[in-house]
Amino acid sequence: MLHRTRELQTPSGKLNTPTLFPVRNVGKRSSDNTPEYHKAIPDLNTAMINSHSIYTNESIKSDIESKTIHQVMDFEGVVFADSGGFDFRDKDELPDPEKILETQQKLNADIYATLDLPPLPDMRSSKKRRRINKSIKFAERASEAKEDDALLYATIHGHDARTIRNSIQYLEKNGEFDGFALGGLVPFRSNYSKVIDLVLAARQSTDKPLHVFGLGGLLYQLLLMYMGVDSFDSSAFIRCGSHRRYFVPGFGDHTMSEFDSIEHLPCSCPVCSEHTFSEVKASRDLITKHNLWAMVLEVRKFRWMVEAGEDVENYLDLRFEGNEVTKRAYQTAKQKIRRLN
Ligand SMILES: [Zn+2]
Structure with missing residues (x-):
C-alpha cells in the first residue's frame, strides 16, 4: 500500500500529513474569498498562496513590505507558497526563479514551490519538452540559491509517466529538495486514468513528501491520499x-x-450544528465553511484509518460505490497499486 501518515517539520511548526492546503486568495476582495477557518478547525494549520499574484497585487503591496504573510493573513500555521507559474502566458516576461524564491522568502512562507512553466495539453510536443526542461532548470537554480530553513519543493510536470520519473530522478541527483510538487494536472482532471498514472509515477520515484497541485475535492482527495x-x-x-x-x-x-424538504442537515460539523437548514442554504459563507469541514473530516478519518491499522480499501470500496465514474477511477488506482506490490 502507498498511503501513509507523516509528521513534517516546518519553520511554523509541525505538519501532519496527509493534509489539505486551502487556497487563500490573499488581497482579492471577491465573493469567493476563503473564509476564516484556522481558529475553528485546529488541525487545518495550512494555507496555499500564490507568491507572484500577491507580489504584483498593488492593493496589498504596502502591507507585504512591512509584514510577513502570516501577519497579513492573521494566521500562524504552515504557508505553502506556489510560484504562480500557471498564471504566466507566452507573452509575459517570466521572472527569474531566484526572484520568485526571494519573494517567497520575503513573505516568510514555510514551503516554497519552485518556479515552473507548465506544458499545456494542446501544445506541440517540442514546446512541451522545452517547458518541462525549463522548469527543471528553474528548480536546480532555486536549489542553488536557497539558504534558509523553509522547505523547498521542486515543481515537476509531464504528460507521461516516464517524463515524471526522469524529472524526479534527475532532480534528486542534481539538487537539494525537501519534496516534490506535481503540477499541470488540472486540464486532465476528468481523465482519471492519466492522472493516476502520473501521480503513481511521481509517488514511486521518491519517498520525499509529494504535493499535487489543483486537484483537491471531496472525492479526489481520497484518491490522492490512497495513492x-x-x-x-x-x-x-x-x-x-x-x-x-x-x-x-x-x-x-x-x-x-x-x-429542500428536510429540516436538519445530514452533518454534525459546528456550522450545521449551530445553524438551521434555511440559514445554511441562504449563506454562501456558511456552505463554504461547512464544505471545508466536510473535507477536513474525510482527511481526519483517513489519517485515523492509517493510524489504527484499519483496511482503507474496505472503506474506499464503500465510499466510491455511489458514482460510476469515480468508482471506476478508484478501481483503476486499486488495480495499478496492486500490480506494484
Ligand atoms: Zn456541516
Whole structure:
C-alpha cells in the first residue's frame, strides 16, 4: 500500500500529513474569498498562496513590505507558497526563479514551490519538452540559491509517466529538495486514468513528501491520499459554496435545493450544528465553511484509518460505490497499486 501518515517539520511548526492546503486568495476582495477557518478547525494549520499574484497585487503591496504573510493573513500555521507559474502566458516576461524564491522568502512562507512553466495539453510536443526542461532548470537554480530553513519543493510536470520519473530522478541527483510538487494536472482532471498514472509515477520515484497541485475535492482527495500523496490544495469548497453546492458527508456535492424538504442537515460539523437548514442554504459563507469541514473530516478519518491499522480499501470500496465514474477511477488506482506490490 502507498498511503501513509507523516509528521513534517516546518519553520511554523509541525505538519501532519496527509493534509489539505486551502487556497487563500490573499488581497482579492471577491465573493469567493476563503473564509476564516484556522481558529475553528485546529488541525487545518495550512494555507496555499500564490507568491507572484500577491507580489504584483498593488492593493496589498504596502502591507507585504512591512509584514510577513502570516501577519497579513492573521494566521500562524504552515504557508505553502506556489510560484504562480500557471498564471504566466507566452507573452509575459517570466521572472527569474531566484526572484520568485526571494519573494517567497520575503513573505516568510514555510514551503516554497519552485518556479515552473507548465506544458499545456494542446501544445506541440517540442514546446512541451522545452517547458518541462525549463522548469527543471528553474528548480536546480532555486536549489542553488536557497539558504534558509523553509522547505523547498521542486515543481515537476509531464504528460507521461516516464517524463515524471526522469524529472524526479534527475532532480534528486542534481539538487537539494525537501519534496516534490506535481503540477499541470488540472486540464486532465476528468481523465482519471492519466492522472493516476502520473501521480503513481511521481509517488514511486521518491519517498520525499509529494504535493499535487489543483486537484483537491471531496472525492479526489481520497484518491490522492490512497495513492500516497502527502498534500494537496483545494479551492473546490469555495467554488462549490459560491454555487450553493453542499458537500454531503459520505456522498458528494449536491445543490441544496435538491433536498429542500428536510429540516436538519445530514452533518454534525459546528456550522450545521449551530445553524438551521434555511440559514445554511441562504449563506454562501456558511456552505463554504461547512464544505471545508466536510473535507477536513474525510482527511481526519483517513489519517485515523492509517493510524489504527484499519483496511482503507474496505472503506474506499464503500465510499466510491455511489458514482460510476469515480468508482471506476478508484478501481483503476486499486488495480495499478496492486500490480506494484
Ligand atoms: Zn456541516
